[in-house]
Amino acid sequence: MSLLTVSNLTKRYRRDKKAIAAIDDVSFHIDPGETLALAGPSGSGKSTIARLVLRLIEPDAGRIDFEGNDFLALSGAALRARRARLQMVFQDPLAAFNPRATVARVLDDPLRIHGIASRSERPRRVAELLERVGLTADLATRAIHEISGGQRQRVAIARAIATKPSLIVLDEAVSALDVSVRGQILDLLLDLQRQERIAYLFISHDLGVIRAIAHRVVLLDAGQVAESGDARTVIDAPQSAIGKALVAAVPRLNRIIRQDPT
Amino acid sequence: MSPLRRFLRAPEAVAGAILLAALIAMALSASLLFPGDPQAIAGPALLPPFQDWSLPLGTDRLGRNVLAELFHGARTSLAVGLAAAAAALVVGAVIGTLAGFAGGLVDEVLMRITDAFQTVPSFLLALAFVSVVGPSLGVVVIAIALGTWTGPSRVARAEVLSIRERDYVAGARVIGMHPMAIAFREVLPNALPPVLAMSSVIVAAAILTEAALSFLGLGDPNRVTWGGMISEGRTVLRTAPFLSIVPGIALVLTVLGVYLAGEGIVETTAVRRGLS
Ligand SMILES: Nc1ncnc2c1ncn2[C@@H]1O[C@H](COP(=O)(O)OP(=O)(O)OP(=O)(O)O)[C@@H](O)[C@H]1O
Ligand SMILES: [Mg+2]
Numbered sequence: 001m002s003l004l005t006v007s008n009l010t011k012r013y014r015r016d017k018k019a020i021a022a023i024d025d026v027s028f029h030i031d032p033g034e035t036l037a038l039a040g041p042s043g044s045g046k047s048t049i050a051r052l053v054l055r056l057i058e059p060d061a062g063r064i065d066f067e068g069n070d071f072l073a074l075s076g077a078a079l080r081a082r083r084a085r086l087q088m089v090f091q092d093p094l095a096a097f098n099p100r101a102t103v104a105r106v107l108d109d110p111l112r113i114h115g116i117a118s119r120s121e122r123p124r125r126v127a128e129l130l131e132r133v134g135l136t137a138d139l140a141t142r143a144i145h146e147i148s149g150g151q152r153q154r155v156a157i158a159r160a161i162a163t164k165p166s167l168i169v170l171d172e173a174v175s176a177l178d179v180s181v182r183g184q185i186l187d188l189l190l191d192l193q194r195q196e197r198i199a200y201l202f203i204s205h206d207l208g209v210i211r212a213i214a215h216r217v218v219l220l221d222a223g224q225v226a227e228s229g230d231a232r233t234v235i236d237a238p239q240s241a242i243g244k245a246l247v248a249a250v251p252r253l254n255r256i257i258r259q260d261p262t
Numbered sequence: 263m264s265p266l267r268r269f270l271r272a273p274e275a276v277a278g279a280i281l282l283a284a285l286i287a288m289a290l291s292a293s294l295l296f297p298g299d300p301q302a303i304a305g306p307a308l309l310p311p312f313q314d315w316s317l318p319l320g321t322d323r324l325g326r327n328v329l330a331e332l333f334h335g336a337r338t339s340l341a342v343g344l345a346a347a348a349a350a351l352v353v354g355a356v357i358g359t360l361a362g363f364a365g366g367l368v369d370e371v372l373m374r375i376t377d378a379f380q381t382v383p384s385f386l387l388a389l390a391f392v393s394v395v396g397p398s399l400g401v402v403v404i405a406i407a408l409g410t411w412t413g414p415s416r417v418a419r420a421e422v423l424s425i426r427e428r429d430y431v432a433g434a435r436v437i438g439m440h441p442m443a444i445a446f447r448e449v450l451p452n453a454l455p456p457v458l459a460m461s462s463v464i465v466a467a468a469i470l471t472e473a474a475l476s477f478l479g480l481g482d483p484n485r486v487t488w489g490g491m492i493s494e495g496r497t498v499l500r501t502a503p504f505l506s507i508v509p510g511i512a513l514v515l516t517v518l519g520v521y522l523a524g525e526g527i528v529e530t531t532a533v534r535r536g537l538s
Contacts, residue, residue, distance in 0.1 A: 056432050080438035088436045095429040098448050110437040159437065 002029040003199050009062030022048045024223040033197035037210040040220030046203045050171045084114045084163035091172035093152035097144040104140040110162040129158040150181035169201045207250050211235045219243050265530040275526025281519025288336040296330035300486050308502050334486040343469035345403045350410035355457050358418025363445040376412045384409025392480045399482045406471045414457045421453035462524020466517045488513050
C-alpha cells in the first residue's frame with residue numbers, strides 16, 4: 001500500500017476576481033522508502049503541492065491519504081500529532097528558522113512537542129541528532145545565524161528526522177547550496193533513506209539531481225501533470241512537450257545521459 | 263562600532279540620558295533625602311527660593327517644602343509614566359499579535375475594538391475613566407494605558423502580518439507547534455522591535471497625561487504630583503510664580519529627557535539592525 005496518495009487535488013487562487021487554478025486535478029502516490037521527484041517550470045505549482053501535502057494551505061478539491069488515513073479530515077491536536085510523521089526541509093535554510101533561535105532550540109522543539117524525550121534526556125538526543133547528520137554536538141549552543149549554509153541545511157534535516165517521519169518533503173532543499181555542499185547533503189539524504197526507509201517528495205528543477213536520486217518523477221506544467229514515470233526513463237526520453245523542453249534546457253544533462261546509457 | 267559608542271556620539275541622546283539619570287536619581291533618593299511626608303508643613307508659607315538653605319526652593323501656600331515635593335513628584339511621574347507605557351505596550355503587542363496571527367473574524371473583531379478606542383481622544387478617555395472609578399495611582403495608570411495601547415497594537419499587527427508568511431512560521435506548524443505557542447514564542451518576539459521603538463514617545467506622553475490629570479485634580483490625592491503642584495501654584499501665580507514654574511520646568515525637562523534618551527536608544531539599535 002502506498003504511503004501517500006494524492007487524488008484529484010485542486011487549488012485555485014483568486015486573481016483580479018478570477019479564480020486561477022495553481023494546481024488542477026493532480027494525482028500521484030509515493031511508496032514507503034521511495035523518492036518521488038516533482039519537476040516543472042517556475043510557477044508550475046510545485047511549491048503549492050508541497051504546501052498542500054503539508055496542510056499549510058487547504059485544497060479546493062481532492063483527497064490526500066497519508067499512512068492509510070484521510071489526511072484532510074484531521075484538524076487541531078490530531079493533525080498536530082500526525083505531523084510528526086510528515087516533515088519538511090525548506091529551500092532557504094536561513095529563512096526556515098526563527099532568527100533568534102539556537103541550534104539546540106531548533107532541535108529541542110520537535111522532541112518536546114511530540115513528547116519524544118524527557119526534559120533531562122533531550123540534550124543528549126539533540127547531540128545524537130547532530131551526529132546523525134554529520135555535525136558535532138558542540139554546534140548546539142550556536143545561534144542559527146552563526147553557522148554556515150551547509151551546516152544549517154544539515155540542522156534542518158536533523159530537525160526533520162527528529163520525530164522519525166515516514167515522509168519528508170524537500171522543496172528545492174539543495175538548490176541554494178553550492179555544488180560541493182549539495183553533493184554531501186544528497187549523500188546524507190540517501191544514507192538516511194537507506195537506514196530509516198524514509199520516503200521523499202523531492203522538488204527540484206535540477207533534472208541531473210533528480211535523475212541521480214529519484215525513483216520516479218512527476219513533471220508538472222501549469223498546475224497539471226504533464227508526464228510521470230520512472231525517473232531515468234522519463235528524463236532520458238521525455239514524451240511530453242514540457243519534458244522535452246526541460247531536458248533540452250540542461251546541456252550538462254545531455255552529456256550525462258550520453259555517457260551513461262541505461 | 264558598538265551601540266553604546268554610537269549612542270555616546272549623539273549629543274542629544276547623551277543630554278537626554280543625563281536628564282533621565284537625574285530624574286531617576288531624584289525618584290530613588292526622594293525618601294532618603296526627604297524622609298517623612300512631603301506634604302507636611304516645613305516652614306512659613308510662601309517662602310521664596312534661595313532664602314533659607316534648609317528650604318532651597320522655598321515653600322508653597324501651606325508652607326510645604328517645594329524641593330521635597332519636587333523629588334517625591336519625580337517618583338510619581340516616573341512610576342506612572344513607566345507603568346502606563348508598559349501596560350499599553352504589553353496589551354497592544356498581545357492584541358496586535360492575536361489579530362494579525364489569527365486573521366479572519368478574530369482580527370476583524372479586535373481591530374474594530376481598536377478603532378473604537380482610537381476614535382475617542384485618549385485624554386478624554388482617561389478623564390472619563392478616572393472620574394468614574396475614582397483617582398488612585400493604579401486607576402491613573404490604567405486610564406492612561408486605555409488611550410495608548412491602540413498605537414502599539416496596530417504596529418504589532420502590521421509586523422505580525424508580514425512575519426506570519428515567513429518560512430520559519432510554516433516550519434513551526436510543520437513540527438506540530440500549537441498556534442498560540444507560534445504566535446507568542448515565534449512571532450511576537452520578532453515583531454517587538456518596531457513596537458518598542460514607540461516606547462520613548464509613549465512614556466513621554468504618559469508622563470504628560472498624568473500631569474494633566476493631576477492638574478485637573480484627578481491625580482492620586484495621597485501623592486505629590488508635579489501636575490498637582492502646578493495647579494496649586496496657579497492660585498498664587500502673581501505673587502509666587504515660582505510655585506508653578508519650578509514643577510513646570512521639571513516636567514518639560516523630564517519629557518525631553520525621556521524622549522531624547524529613548525530615541526537615542528532606538529536610533530542606535532535600529533542602525534545596528536540595519537547593518538546586520
Ligand atoms: N498565495 C498565492 N496567491 C496567489 N497566487 C499564488 C499564491 N501562491 C502561488 N500562487 C500562484 O500559483 C502558481 C504556482 O506557484 P508555485 O509557487 O507552486 O510554483 P513553483 O512551481 O513552486 O515555482 P518555482 O519553481 O518558481 O518555485 C503560480 O502561478 C503562482 O503565481
Ligand atoms: Mg517553488
